[in-house]
Amino acid sequence: MASFNTFLSEEQFQCSICLDVFTDPVSTPCGHNFCKACISRYWDSITDVCQCPICKKTFENKPDLSVNTFIAEMASEAKKLDMSTKTKMVKSSSITHKHPIITPGQVPCDVCTENRFMAQKSCLVCLASFCESHLEPHKRLTFYKKHKLIDPVLNLEDRVCKKHDKSIELFCRSDQTYLCQFCIETDHKAHKTVSIEEEYGERKRGLARTMANVQQMIQERHEKVRKIKTSVELGKKDVEKDIADAVEVYTSLMRCIERSQAELIEVIEKKQKEAEQQAEGLITELEQEITELKKSCTELEQISLIEDHFQLLQTSPLPFPPTKDRSEIRFQRSLCVGTVRRTVSQLEETLNEEMKNLCEIELRGMQHSIVDVTLDPDTAHPYLILSKDRKQVKLGEISKLFSNNRYRFSSSVSVLGKEGFSSGRFYYEVQVMGKTAWVLGVVRESINRKGSITRNPENGHWVIRLWDGFDYRAHAGPDVHLSLRKKPQSVGVFVDYEEGQVSFYNVENRSHIYSFTGCKFTEKLFPCFSPGLNSNGKNAAPLIICPARKKD
Structure with missing residues (x-):
């Protein structure tokens, strides 16, 4: 008499829903067979109409299901065959293996008994890992070829849905959780789900x-x-x-x-x-x-x-x-x-x-720390006139129509540099020739730009100024009168952010004018320029930012 697997394929005794050997197989009116629990859960998850999962035939009412005794007997034989195969696999564990024995940190074969060998694959259906010899049935038998094999991993039970006892094959992006096929028919039906592979x-x-x-x-x-x-x-x-x-x-x-x-x-x-x-x-x-x-x-x-x-x-x-x-x-x-x-x-x-x-x-x-400074028109007082290259500024006679943004000076005739500095050193030079009044230096980003302004380090100003053609002062809070032997034609401004230093120099005679030291900088610093009031045409000359050329 021919053996069971010589005339029937193992695939004929698998439920198309759970992909396992039938348990309590039942037949639908359209002639397809399923596990009773599987088809019942499937139809329970469908609220509008019942249909066959395979041929999609619909039924007005949920049909009565009866056990298919023939399929049940064949499924029982298939399970016996499966158990026999597994027994042979256990016995074959005594065969001399040519692949390596397990070492710490590697996944062991779950079938080996005496010498446990390194697993080659793990099966998400069998929930077991197999060495090369014990993996052979999964490669040869059609029944096992539908099982999902992955690279060997430990703790396979973590890859099984705790609710439905099925292998996890999907991922819910809505809830960021792992699902089996039954999960998407119930709790996650309206969620965005993708395969684990995707x-x-x-x-x-x-x-x-x-x-x-x-x-x-x-x-x-x-x-x-x-x-x-x-x-x-x-x-x-x-x-x-x-x-x-x-x-x-x-x-x-x-x-x-x-x-x-x-x-x-x-x-x-x-x-x-x-x-x-x-x-x-x-x-x-x-x-x-x-x-x-x-x-x-x-x-x-x-x-x-x-x-x-x-x-x-x-x-x-x-x-x-x-x-x-x-x-x-x-x-x-x-x-x-x-x-x-x-x-x-x-x-x-x-x-x-x-x-x-x-x-x-x-x-x-x-x-050597010279930087290229340009003026920021968004900060300029409405009476100031800036050159096209943003390198010169002077006081005009008519207020320009500018948007009154929070960065623009409203009372102080000042303008800031475009770029701020929050670390390192920087140096720039400003030509003041022909002027009787000006203000130069640096300010922190958060200074008050509206209404009355008091210039001192406490308010975020580190500046010096000329007034009335001869009165030089450092706004150090209180002001410090500066005695200069020679009137500067160009003023160099140097800032060392980390050292907390702001220094001013007479570029022509290479002399030191004044230094703010021991400053604590916590914000961006911006170069600050004020050409001063015109004073009946005596102070009409512009402040000019000198070209940024590094000196040898």
Whole structure:
């Protein structure tokens, strides 16, 4: 007698809904067979009309279902065959395997008994993992070929729907949960669901995009690291040059001081020697006069001893030695205060010259941080006139019709630079030639731009100004009067954000004007310009931002 699987295919005894061997098989009026529980759940999930899942034939009323005894018997035989096959698979576990034995971290074969070998695949229907030998029935038997095989994984029970005890094959994007086929017929019927494979592909593409972004971020940071290292190397060279320049200046300064000191000592010692020689000459003259006077005193004493009146009168004393009038003689030590003062004055001139050299070195270093500044018309007071290239600003006579946005100055005739700075160093130069009033510096982004404005660091202003052609002040809160030897034609503005420093320089004579130090910057800083009031045409010249050319 032929065996069961020689004349019937295992596929004939599988429910088309659950894809498993029939359990309580029933037949529909159209002749198709299903598990009783499967078709009942299917029809319960359909609210409008009953239809066959295979041929889609509809029924006005839910048909009565009866058990198909023949299919039930065949399904029972199929299950016995399945159990027999599994038994053979267990027995075959004693066969010598040529594939590797399981090691920690790998998925073991669930059929192997003694030596557990590494699984090649996991089956989502059998909920088991199989090594190469035990996987053979899934490759050979038609019954198993419909099972879903995946790369070996642990905890297969996590891939089974807890509600319907079926393998998870779908993903609900609405609820971000995993589903089986029965889930979409009930709770997730109106939700957006896709297959696990599709969601996997989408996630992979998302991961690829994220990885590309991360790689780009890594590259950007590598580039920043490279730039920082290059900046550090260049900084070392700049520092070495600055040190060399400073050493040269200080060495020259020390030589100057030492030379001045030596010359001063020499002059003082020479004057002291001359004074000593003068004193010695006076002492010699006085000692000679003392000797002559003593001789005269002795003769007079002898004459005074004569008792004979006539003889005393007849005796004439020797002529009195000639002497100089010494009543007004005074010896005064030579004072060196004037000499010291003149020497120190010369030294001061030398120090000023060396300070100028130091300032020039400092300014030259700052000019390496020069930036291209342009004016922002959205911040300009309505009376200000900006050039087309946004590099010049002057006060006009007519207010222009501008939108009164929150960035525009409404009372202060000011305008800001277009770009702000929130780190590092930056430097720019502004021509102020021909002007009798102006305000220059930097301000923080959140400053008050409407109504009355008080300029000081507390209110976010780090600026200096000229008023009435000669009154220079730093708005340091309170104002600091600035004494400038020479009126600047161009002003350099330097900012070191991290160091909290804002410095101003006279570009022509390379001298320092004023510095705000110890500042705490927490916002973007913007260059600030005010050409001042016109003052009867005396202040009509514009403020001009100089071209951003790095100096050697």
